[in-house]
Amino acid sequence: MRPSILDPLFAAVTTLDGVGPRVAELLQTLLVGGGDAPVRVRDLLFHLPSSLIDRRRRAEVATAPEGSIVTLTLRIDRHQAPSRGAAKSVPYRVFGQDETGEIALTFFRGQAQWLEKLLPVGETLIVSGRVEWFNGRPSMVHPDFVLPVADAENTVLVEPVYPMTAGLSPKVLRKAVTQSLERLPALPEWIDPGIIARHTFPSFAEALRRLHDPADGVDIAPESVAFRRLAYDEFLAGQLALGLSRLRVRKAKGRALAGDGSCQAAVRAALPFQLTEAQEKAVAEIAADMAEEDRMLRLLQGDVGSGKTAVALMAMALAAEAKAQSALLAPTEILATQHFDGLSPWCAKAGLTIEILTGRDNGRARAAKLERIASGAVDIVVGTHALFQDDVDYGDLGLVVVDEQHRFGVHQRLSLTRKGRMPDLLVMTATPIPRTLVLSAFGDMDVSRLQGKPAGRKPVTTVAVPIERLDDIVGRIDAAVRQGEKIYWVCPLVEESEKSELMAAEERHRHLSAHFGGLVGLVHGRMSGEEKAAAMADFKAGRTQVVVATTVIEVGVDVPDASIIVIEHAERFGLSQLHQLRGRVGRGSKPSSCVLLYRAPLGETAKARLEIMRQTEDGFRIAEEDLRLRGEGDLLGTKQSGMPGFKVARLEHHGDLLPIARDDARLILTTDPDLSSERGQALRTLLYLFGRDEAIRLLRSG
Known part of the structure; x- marks a missing residue:
């Protein structure tokens, strides 16, 4: 049974003020990715801010940067209401100024009476919002924050910004998060006191409060002690769950398998x-x-x-x-x-x-x-x-x-x-x-x-080539085909889509068939098993010499005499996937090549990926670089694979805590395998909090 102390956190979000069925549906999409799992108060606690707006830092009108949210101290000069009979699109404008210049505060469908009360002429106010410049004049459309200077000291001027979904207002989300924090019960401590002291971790509740009510940008950085505390909690829950699974398997005795050699x-x-x-x-x-x-x-x-x-x-x-x-x-x-x-x-x-x-x-x-x-x-x-x-x-x-x-x-x-x-x-x-x-x-x-490769494996020469040189590549393929070589040509899509410029496999197949006739095969995920097998058999037997494919060939396909792979739109693939694809060549005795065809201009991350591919064939180094460049999120396709996607922890920032959590979990399960001690009971609470209750069932049935 789930500990009753957690009941307030496992209540439906509709029990919060301001969260009706429509908002709950939006939260379902935002917090648990849609699906059937009901969205709980707990899910709001683990939805952490991604940045913050700090209204304590004041800007000046003349130097306010385009498109940025700024906080200005303005004296209100005059109101300019639209004339009677004006079109509804004509806005209500309020002009304010500081020592450096004047700015128009713009309101569409603004009510004069309300605006005169909000922005009285002659008053000095703090006004915050996004600044846009038109014809050299600054404007702020619908300021999101207006406050008399005298009230500034007693007002929260630091506001967390959360990842959002279409249709959900930041104000509604913020109110729901605040109520969730108020429902947080006093939970027992589950981390070993020595680990808390060594890493100066705050309590679980304090960590959540610091992250949801940050005093500064430092508070919500992944390196902050509050963030690291929650990451450690999540790692510990995961390692405990894996450890309990292992204990269960070990309990179900196997048998010794030994032979004479x-x-x-x-x-x-x-x-x-x-x-x-x-x-x-x-x-x-x-x-x-x-x-x-x-x-x-x-x-x-x-x-x-x-x-x-x-x-x-x-x-x-x-x-x-x-x-x-x-x-x-x-x-x-x-x-x-x-x-x-x-x-x-x-x-x-x-x-x-x-x-x-x-x-x-x-x-x-x-x-x-x-x-x-x-x-x-x-x-x-x-x-x-x-x-x-x-x-x-x-x-x-x-x-x-x-x-x-x-x-x-x-x-x-x-x-x-x-x-x-x-x-x-x-x-x-x-x-x-x-x-x-x-x-x-x-x-x-x-x-x-x-580590390493078997003797006799040839290195693969990797080059990155812009798509403008496509004709040169086709010419190189032509020469290779004449010499009897086999070539993979990988595309990201099956068929041409109006929404995407990515070259489709079927379109590229038609293009290459115009050059090489029946020597070009096609393999993609929408073909039946028999069709794919037949196409690969033709390629392996040499009846075709070029196979155009989607990433279905990514893992394990073995044609030892294939010596060239062209990866089109290489900038769209992850590093590990590029490495897997490159692994289709270099399996025989011939020198092999990998051509990374890209469309310029390249972003910084894409540029770094292609550079790493050119530098090394060491898959373990490539995997570490991939983790550094894009986080663990989809490194192995966690959504499709059943691998853990973390709510809070980010391996690229918190990976150093994982071995500590593993060692702690192993020690706990050695000394208290049933989690029946005082700390064991607290750890059961942790498992439920992070959705690892499957492990509790293993414990009961073990």
Whole structure:
């Protein structure tokens, strides 16, 4: 049960004065992104100001900057009402001046009586609003703040500015936030006193008050102690939730999987290369985990082309030695088929049986596959989510390998391992993730990191070229096609849109087909699985030499003899995505190139992205730079992926607090795994506050 002390914060926003159904709907959009989750008083507390208006700083009329909100001290000179019979568009003007000049305060449909009372002639007033200049004369349309000089000392002149949504007035939002703060109960402290002292954190309530009632711009900066306090709270809630999930998995005992090394030796002999030092280290860590009775929960993180699949095959060989089956789960049919095609020759040489199961299988063929899997005759099953449908039974599933985990979502980890007798779980990702994001999203897992690339991988030459040189690029592609090379051409959209200048894949396909005829293929997300597979098969077999694609080729598509990739409108892609796309080339023996086609002028961030791409191929450095440039917000597509999107914390500013929160959470769960102590009870309150109550349910059912 949620602690009753939190009831005022979990009340619907419609219980606040001035918040009816229409305003509640707008708050729903603003605070929880629409959706079905009801918007609560709590959500207003975590909606923090993005800037502030400081009316204490006075400007002068003559130097008031165009388009800025300024605060002026004016003596009111005269009123100029529109003449009788004037059009409604003619405004009411009030003229005021200071020592430097005169300004018109402009009111459309202004009521004379009200304005004469608000702005009496001869009075000196403080007036604040946005200044516009017309023909060398300053004007302030509908000032948002008017105050007699004598009252200034007793009035709040610093006003927070919040992120808004269309139709919602700042005044209504501010009033709702103020009421939410008034409802904040006295909550028990959940942070360790030593951490509070070391970081000079204020209390939770004081931190919220400082942020919503700032005295200065420093108060709402992400580096302020108030902001850092709330970020730490959020990290601690997240790490506790992940830790409780891990405890639950550990409680459900696994089994030791160990073998005599024969299958692994056969795989080593079958591989056409030697494992790198990083791969050997990862294999040893996985083998040590699998030999334990506790279930393995390990993340295998590697850059594009670092050799994760070979490491996974070694783990699956170890499972086979222990007479257990393995399931390799891929997010798409293209990737599942590719894994199957890539692993099959190695498995054949090593004496391992392998099968593929996707949503496309049906009828007798599917029934026959299901029978072989259930009988235990298959060592490795590769597939999509079809592997976990109710009618799929395994002889003895001992290991689940998940490729591109962030495509599936964090919460599916437990459901993936319900088949079999508590199988071990190995998660792979080819998206290099900054260490702080690994902690926040995969804090319940042990991590193996594959640095570097296997021997023989060629570097990729990266150049940035303006779109005006398109003809030169097509000429270079022409020469490459004549030499038998294969080329990816990536576009951001499927079809031309009037709203966007971005080159559509279909339009570019038509353009390139005019040059190269039937040698140009097309792959995009709106095609069926069969159509995409056929187009990629044509490209792989050389029936086409240029494939125009959207980002469906971003992850895992493997055509070793593709040596050039052109990324159109590269300025519109994130750094990690550009890096993933570049990883489609440089997989064979030929020197490879990546052409970043951009449309000028470039913004500062886009310029920095393209420069980093030219400087380095190290995916981990690129991921860190991406985090620095644009924050964690959508680094891995948190909305689509099930990865955490933070309400308050920003990894680029607060990442240093995350390891502290993780260590604290681990210590708590070692000493008080049921959260039953006084601090444990306070931490339960924290979990509810930050929407991590799923972890409380794990605790109860554990």
